[in-house]
Amino acid sequence: MSYQNSAIHGEVPVPGEALGLRFSAVIFKTLLSLLGIATLTFISGVVYAPMMLAAAAVAGYILAFACSRLGSSKLRPVIGRMVVPLGFVAIVALNLSGIIGTLTGADSVHTYVSLSLVAAPFYLLSIAAVIADVANRRLDLPGPLNYVTYICFPFKLLAGPIEPPAFIRQIEAWRPSLSWSRLAVAWPWAVLGLTMKFVIGNGLSPASTISATDPIASLMTAAIFELRFYFDFAGYSFLGYAGALALGFRINQNFAHPFFAPNVVLFWRRWHMSLGRFLSRYLLEPNVGKIRGRKARMVFTSGIFFVSGMWHGGTVNYAFWGAFHATCYFLWISRLKRRQWSRAIGIPTMLMFFVAGRFLAIEANPHRLLEKLGNLVSPRAWLDDLAHLASRVSDVIGPQGTVLAAAVLFFIVEGGSVSRYGVGRPYHMFRRPVPAMVLLIISLLFAGMGGGLLYARL
Amino acid sequence: MHGFKRLTIVALSLWASGALVSAAVPWDAVEAGRASIETIQPVGDLAKRTAKSPKILLVGSSPVVLGLSAKRIESATGLPTFNLGVFGALTFFPEYLEKVEALVQPGDIVVVSNPNWIHSLDAKLPTGCISSFRLACLRWRPRPMPHLIEVIRVLSGRLAVDPGVVRDGAGDAVVVRSANTAATIPPLPFDGSISDEASAEVRQTVEVLRAKGACPVIALGPILVDPREREKWLKEQSATEARIAKLGLANATISEGLVNTDRGLFLDTYEHPAASERAAWTDRVIQRLVSKYQSPCAGSMAKAVVSGQPS
Numbered sequence: 001m002s003y004q005n006s007a008i009h010g011e012v013p014v015p016g017e018a019l020g021l022r023f024s025a026v027i028f029k030t031l032l033s034l035l036g037i038a039t040l041t042f043i044s045g046v047v048y049a050p051m052m053l054a055a056a057a058v059a060g061y062i063l064a065f066a067c068s069r070l071g072s073s074k075l076r077p078v079i080g081r082m083v084v085p086l087g088f089v090a091i092v093a094l095n096l097s098g099i100i101g102t103l104t105g106a107d108s109v110h111t112y113v114s115l116s117l118v119a120a121p122f123y124l125l126s127i128a129a130v131i132a133d134v135a136n137r138r139l140d141l142p143g144p145l146n147y148v149t150y151i152c153f154p155f156k157l158l159a160g161p162i163e164p165p166a167f168i169r170q171i172e173a174w175r176p177s178l179s180w181s182r183l184a185v186a187w188p189w190a191v192l193g194l195t196m197k198f199v200i201g202n203g204l205s206p207a208s209t210i211s212a213t214d215p216i217a218s219l220m221t222a223a224i225f226e227l228r229f230y231f232d233f234a235g236y237s238f239l240g241y242a243g244a245l246a247l248g249f250r251i252n253q254n255f256a257h258p259f260f261a262p263n264v265v266l267f268w269r270r271w272h273m274s275l276g277r278f279l280s281r282y283l284l285e286p287n288v289g290k291i292r293g294r295k296a297r298m299v300f301t302s303g304i305f306f307v308s309g310m311w312h313g314g315t316v317n318y319a320f321w322g323a324f325h326a327t328c329y330f331l332w333i334s335r336l337k338r339r340q341w342s343r344a345i346g347i348p349t350m351l352m353f354f355v356a357g358r359f360l361a362i363e364a365n366p367h368r369l370l371e372k373l374g375n376l377v378s379p380r381a382w383l384d385d386l387a388h389l390a391s392r393v394s395d396v397i398g399p400q401g402t403v404l405a406a407a408v409l410f411f412i413v414e415g416g417s418v419s420r421y422g423v424g425r426p427y428h429m430f431r432r433p434v435p436a437m438v439l440l441i442i443s444l445l446f447a448g449m450g451g452g453l454l455y456a457r458l
Numbered sequence: 459m460h461g462f463k464r465l466t467i468v469a470l471s472l473w474a475s476g477a478l479v480s481a482a483v484p485w486d487a488v489e490a491g492r493a494s495i496e497t498i499q500p501v502g503d504l505a506k507r508t509a510k511s512p513k514i515l516l517v518g519s520s521p522v523v524l525g526l527s528a529k530r531i532e533s534a535t536g537l538p539t540f541n542l543g544v545f546g547a548l549t550f551f552p553e554y555l556e557k558v559e560a561l562v563q564p565g566d567i568v569v570v571s572n573p574n575w576i577h578s579l580d581a582k583l584p585t586g587c588i589s590s591f592r593l594a595c596l597r598w599r600p601r602p603m604p605h606l607i608e609v610i611r612v613l614s615g616r617l618a619v620d621p622g623v624v625r626d627g628a629g630d631a632v633v634v635r636s637a638n639t640a641a642t643i644p645p646l647p648f649d650g651s652i653s654d655e656a657s658a659e660v661r662q663t664v665e666v667l668r669a670k671g672a673c674p675v676i677a678l679g680p681i682l683v684d685p686r687e688r689e690k691w692l693k694e695q696s697a698t699e700a701r702i703a704k705l706g707l708a709n710a711t712i713s714e715g716l717v718n719t720d721r722g723l724f725l726d727t728y729e730h731p732a733a734s735e736r737a738a739w740t741d742r743v744i745q746r747l748v749s750k751y752q753s754p755c756a757g758s759m760a761k762a763v764v765s766g767q768p769s
Contacts, residue, residue, distance in 0.1 A: 437469065
């Protein structure tokens, strides 16, 4: 592979022509940590947000230290297996008590008790995972600076990819420098992220019709919300990925063409990949082997979606959301995957799957959710909607028409990229020199800042 | 030089120059100002064509667009009423006021809700920057993304008109698409050092309107505050009223119902009234205007009665 191609393709950054900049690792790890803390403080607007994070991180480090000194005690594997599930329980308890808002995409019926809890689930899981990995001897106790850098890593962007503690090894080995090759690989990812998040994602405002309960408006709102989540979350995940890449880190890409997945299992391997891997590594793998019976294991595997649902928000709609995805996953792995499905059935089914999941996830008001569900099965509501189809559609689309057209165009190019380069080289067509330059110009023209980070509950 | 290096340099240079242009010129404010003023052009033209005087002009920022009803005031007072409120008047209020001034005739009643009384005045552009840009309008506001479409819109004159609100001939909002239908909206954080600056600008406004022979009325729009800060806000309200009273506007200041803690009264932000509060605020303005003993514009109101218009 030529030097130029490797840079453009973005597969493996090769040692490039350095900019001649080499820096002290200790100073730069400290700066990275401070940047992460400053971001959290700035976003939450309260100084005790990083203080709470610091307290949790110190407690986590003490526990990890204690685990590293336990020798071959029987307690060690128990801690290794239980600490992350307990972390999930703590987060779910915070959600259920309404202390943390939900990921509905609009503010939930629960209000924030404090913005200091912004992205708390992401930080708490990282801390718990370090304890688990040290207890399971997958990781030596990291040095304090490397541990702090891992927890506060700014390119997580508060709620981006949840890196596993193995990432600490990258931090340990990191020698800060800037090189042209890394910048060349990073900027097309950054431009892709900017376009997705700030040009398309922020232009979608489905929250304005969330209170519509008629079937067509509520389904369309859910569909636009699904797009909003994809473009927003994938967009800033790629921005984080680009930033990390420019400095010499490889973090999770977090998304790889999820809407082109042919089934639910592959969808979850391509959507919020870091959380999926995290759940698999710390909830599924340590426990599934202890369950007897194939069916029971399938039920357990599917049930993790329920935990994930409650992690996203402790509200009725997330209970439904978890149950819905658990059911779909179970049906696929237990029965449906054995059959051959034509594209004529598969594509509409997957579209319905995307919309139905988001339909449940966005509506934190239980009464309105039940009303919407009732209307979905009411012939009268459908007839009324169909009689006013044009106005219903235009009410929901409103001023988002141009952005929706841009989203469709994006999917056409994305489809081309998948069929030409495969999922193994994600979003490759967007990262080619000419398309990347076009995206850059589009971003410079249309991308405005703001819009919050949906997964940080902002 | 390798191709990839050239490409990277071109990309980074494009971004840096775009960001530099955008950081120096407040295109967004110019565009918003021009677009906002364009939206009230038809209402302004109608007001100009209305030979009848006195008339009532509603002047201010988005709270006036969303929170006052010209039709309701017109039917209660009998005076032709026009809602000239514009979105985002905060940054160009003096210039906006100059445009409104051209419509004011002696005896007119001008209900002003100055947007700057709760906002920092730092955001304001120097007068004249909206209509013709000059070097004095440059300011340093670094932004990571330049949003250069604003440059093109301003230079081409094809401005983005806010699609969220449809207004009728009198300037009233008839369709409002709220971007935030959430159960919670953040209240206005308390900052107790604002009424001095606001009253200075109110004084200027009042002087301008009086010089035109019009009757100014100051209507402070309702705001959503944190219940824990309600008392502080009430004290601030009293301080503001006292300062405005010194301008001889004690009767002309409508500040009842200013401080609120009920989210249900608001549409999407702490200063955008929902439909119910719109009716309530409008009624408070009407009550003051038609009051036998408290009306600050009794002379103009009397003319309405004399000319046989209902009151």
